[in-house]
Amino acid sequence: MSESLKKVDVFQAIADPTRRDVLRLLASKERSIAEITSNYDMSRTAIVKHLKVLTEAGLVTGQKLGREKVYHLKLEPLTEVKQWLDYYEQFWHNKLSKLKFLVENENEDK
Amino acid sequence: MSESLKKVDVFQAIADPTRRDVLRLLASKERSIAEITSNYDMSRTAIVKHLKVLTEAGLVTGQKLGREKVYHLKLEPLTEVKQWLDYYEQFWHNKLSKLKFLVENENEDK
DNA sequence: ATAATATGACACCTAAGGGTTTCACATTTA
DNA sequence: TAAATGTGAAACCCTTAGGTGTCATATTAT
Known part of the structure; x- marks a missing residue:
């Protein structure tokens, strides 16, 4: 404690x-x-x-x-924020790189 | 845009x-x-x-x-949070590692 | 067709958030 | 010691945040 x-x-x-x-x-x-x-x-x-x-x-x-x-x-206390963010980083590297590309090149699914 | x-x-x-x-x-x-x-x-x-x-x-x-x-x-949008946090990480490694140690071992300056 | 399900759209309520002004008190500084 | 500075603390205000309930409408499922 x-x-x-x-x-x-x-x-x-x-x-x-x-x-x-x-x-x-x-x-x-x-x-x-x-x-x-x-x-x-x-x-x-x-x-x-x-x-x-x-x-x-x-x-x-x-x-x-x-x-x-x-x-x-x-x-x-920022370590708590960092840890929270870290959880999402697993998706980050898997998906975000692709997503980012898609977003930056806008509406692919149009 | x-x-x-x-x-x-x-x-x-x-x-x-x-x-x-x-x-x-x-x-x-x-x-x-x-x-x-x-x-x-x-x-x-x-x-x-x-x-x-x-x-x-x-x-x-x-x-x-x-x-x-x-x-x-x-x-x-979480990249914005990450970037914000990154700014403080420079202090993190310089100071926080020490601070963390102090905190975890409680009141050293008593 | 009818009933059940999922959502949209409002109107409404209360507490908390972010700000103000004012006054009192402690500590420097002249 | 008198004036200036820095803070503490209280009362107050307005807007927003987070929640409620109700009713209407669109889509399935029987």
């Missing part, structure tokens, strides 16, 4: 474009709430809510340093 | 557990709406809505055969 207090599903956490963008921001370096917020055209409160979701999904953690709270990225 | 009429983001489409499960069902074989519905404790109408979302994300397609409508899986 460990790390299982995730209140938010990682798939749900990454469903929102803003949240994916925040992850991208934190990938380069850790940032304070104010710093993150400065990148978006929305209120700090809204960003904090997104950070809460990301935190509960285990994708970020925040620690207080003085008066600011600095968030950094945590990649572990 | 092709396939770009996706009204629903693939990340949003896979955010719902039921929808991920429907994808899993369709991975084994194509199924009619009634057949899909029989696997869940919810109304056909609800399932149809999920199928609509999946369709608009490009993850499934349905074709009418007689009086039933048969859905089958389409994997292409």
Whole structure:
């Protein structure tokens, strides 16, 4: 038993474009709430809510340093997404290469 | 110009557990709406809505055969997810292998 | 022809998601 | 110590998500 207090599903956490963008921001370096917020055209409160979701999904953690709270990225939960994707990769190589060809060359069955 | 009429983001489409499960069902074989519905404790109408979302994300397609409508899986949109994940894999191998070790062996920094 | 089956199309409900503003409090900085 | 900065927390709003039930219609099966 460990790390299982995730209140938010990682798939749900990454469903929102803003949240994916925040992850991208934190990938380069850790940032304070104010710093993150400065990148978006929305209120700090809204960003904090997104950070809460990301935190509960285990994708970020925040620690207080003085008066600011600095968030950094945590990649572990992405393994779940990767594993989920891996399941479909078996079909990928069998079918997708063909399908992709068909799609790119459009309506073959017309 | 092709396939770009996706009204629903693939990340949003896979955010719902039921929808991920429907994808899993369709991975084994194509199924009619009634057949899909029989696997869940919810109304056909609800399932149809999920199928609509999946369709608009490009993850499934349905074709009418007689009086039933048969859905089958389409994997292409998952490439977007895969690419997104790949971006983070650069950190994965650098940091995650270590992190994973730390996590699995719990609180090292205590 | 009739009955059973499968789906389509609505109207409707409730909770949750994503956003806002406002105010209070803690911590720096001048 | 006074002002500025960064955050926490609450109340509120609107739209959408996910679900329901009902009725009509098309297609099989008896």
